[in-house]
Amino acid sequence: MFSGVNCETNIDECVNNTCQHGSTCQDRINAYDCLCAPGYKGDRCEIDIDECEVLPCLNGASCIDKVAAFECKCAPGYKGKTCSIEIDECAEYLPCQNGATCTDKIADYQCSCASQPDASNKLYSGKNCTVELTACNGNVACQNGATCIPYLKSEVPTIEQGFECKCTPGFTGELCTIATTFSFNGRSTSVTRTLSQTWNNTIKFRFRTTLPNVVLIMWSGNYFSTTIFAHIEIFKGFLYMGYIPYFSNFSITNTYQHIPIRVNDGQWHEIYLHQFNETDIAEKGEILLRVMSPQCPNNVCERRLEYLQLQITNPKNELYFGNTGSLTRKSQTKSQTIFKGCMQDMMVNNKIVKEDNNQHSIPIDLLPGCDRKPQCFVDTCSNRGDCEDMWDKFECICNRRYLGNRCQEGKGY
Numbered sequence: 240m241f242s243g244v245n246c247e248t249n250i251d252e253c254v255n256n257t258c259q260h261g262s263t264c265q266d267r268i269n270a271y272d273c274l275c276a277p278g279y280k281g282d283r284c285e286i287d288i289d290e291c292e293v294l295p296c297l298n299g300a301s302c303i304d305k306v307a308a309f310e311c312k313c314a315p316g317y318k319g320k321t322c323s324i325e326i327d328e329c330a331e332y333l334p335c336q337n338g339a340t341c342t343d344k345i346a347d348y349q350c351s352c353a354s355q356p357d358a359s360n361k362l363y364s365g366k367n368c369t370v371e372l373t374a375c376n377g378n379v380a381c382q383n384g385a386t387c388i389p390y391l392k393s394e395v396p397t398i399e400q401g402f403e404c405k406c407t408p409g410f411t412g413e414l415c416t417i418a419t420t421f422s423f424n425g426r427s428t429s430v431t432r433t434l435s436q437t438w439n440n441t442i443k444f445r446f447r448t449t450l451p452n453v454v455l456i457m458w459s460g461n462y463f464s465t466t467i468f469a470h471i472e473i474f475k476g477f478l479y480m481g482y483i484p485y486f487s488n489f490s491i492t493n494t495y496q497h498i499p500i501r502v503n504d505g506q507w508h509e510i511y512l513h514q515f516n517e518t519d520i521a522e523k524g525e526i527l528l529r530v531m532s533p534q535c536p537n538n539v540c541e542r543r544l545e546y547l548q549l550q551i552t553n554p555k556n557e558l559y560f561g562n563t564g565s566l567t568r569k570s571q572t573k574s575q576t577i578f579k580g581c582m583q584d585m586m587v588n589n590k591i592v593k594e595d596n597n598q599h600s601i602p603i604d605l606l607p608g609c610d611r612k613p614q615c616f617v618d619t620c621s622n623r624g625d626c627e628d629m630w631d632k633f634e635c636i637c638n639r640r641y642l643g644n645r646c647q648e649g650k651g652y
């Protein structure tokens with residue numbers, strides 16, 4: 240608007256302006272503009288711009304709108320103007336003590352306490368590895384050379400400590416007081432009749448013998464639709480795994496895998512058998528045989544026998560340690576001999592064979608312990624005959640001009 244006689248005066252419309260929020264009024268002809276202060280918009284700058292609308296706060300933070308600004312309230316574990324920085328709690332708080340290593344997590348951290356005792360022979364546990372483990376201090380509960388392993392039962396609200404005994408071979412039980420070593424006399428066995436699953440069975444045991452030809456274990460199974468007996472035996476001192484038909488009139492060619500290491504050296508050897516699940520595509524129904532021996536690369540030898548089932552229904556779900564369970568089956572093995580020697584820690588699906596008769600296993604003719612004496616000495620066989628240790632007796636292989644059980648008699652020609 241203009242005023243004055245000649246309308247020479249431009250009226251200042253800003254005099255009574257309605258610009259809000261500290262905005263500046265700019266006079267125009269018959270109008271005015273509001274020049275908004277930062278953070279406002281609208282004709283009269285009446286609108287407070289929502290700076291949170293563009294979601295500037297990251298990682299789950301909440302946003303507080305302010306004038307020409309925003310403020311982020313970070314979720315736990317984040318920091319920075321927009322909460323873009325994931326806090327390294329390990330570096331920020333140095334929480335893990337006593338030689339522990341720290342792993343950063345979101346709003347958290349994880350300490351892996353030192354697995355070996357420190358210089359003052361102390362072990363620690365707990366969230367920050369600050370709780371000294373004391374359950375094994377002066378603890379004599381673990382028997383027969385077992386190792387006491389302390390652990391933390393709980394840290395909050397109160398510290399509770401516990402321990403476990405790690406038994407030496409030949410013992411089991413919470414405190415390792417139950418002996419699991421047995422002597423086999425050539426008639427002995429332990430029969431397991433409760434192979435509870437068709438697949439995924441695991442069998443473990445340790446043995447020692449000096450005999451070059453003996454059966455170690457035999458169990459019923461299926462090869463496709465044929466019922467068979469799978470077995471592990473020692474033949475000429477080597478380990479063999481194979482199977483034979485259950486019905487003697489069947490004729491399937493015996494299939495064998497063998498591991499060419501000598502296991503009739505009188506030392507303990509450990510056998511591990513695992514039967515894979517049929518649904519494992521790559522390992523369909525295979526049986527894995529593993530033996531631990533310094534004669535093997537990295538102390539482990541492995542062989543696999545394909546598609547064997549341990550059947551629970553057809554016709555008997557039985558497993559024999561050190562025996563074949565029948566004369567017919569014995570005659571079908573390579574060794575054709577019942578085991579003589581010692582076994583320990585015989586386990587089927589984590590159930591261990593003990594002296595007592597139970598649902599799981601029936602020990603027959605097993606003698607506790609392994610009271611073994613070497614049979615061959617320098618002078619056992621006379622006249623440079625070779626002595627063979629047959630575990631509980633000796634056999635002399637005489638030079639051709641001698642005979643007698645010690646090669647003591649000349650043939651006299």
Ligand SMILES: [Ca+2]
Nearest residue numbers: 288305306307
């Ligand atoms: Ca705002």
Ligand SMILES: [Ca+2]
Nearest residue numbers: 326328344346
């Ligand atoms: Ca973190």
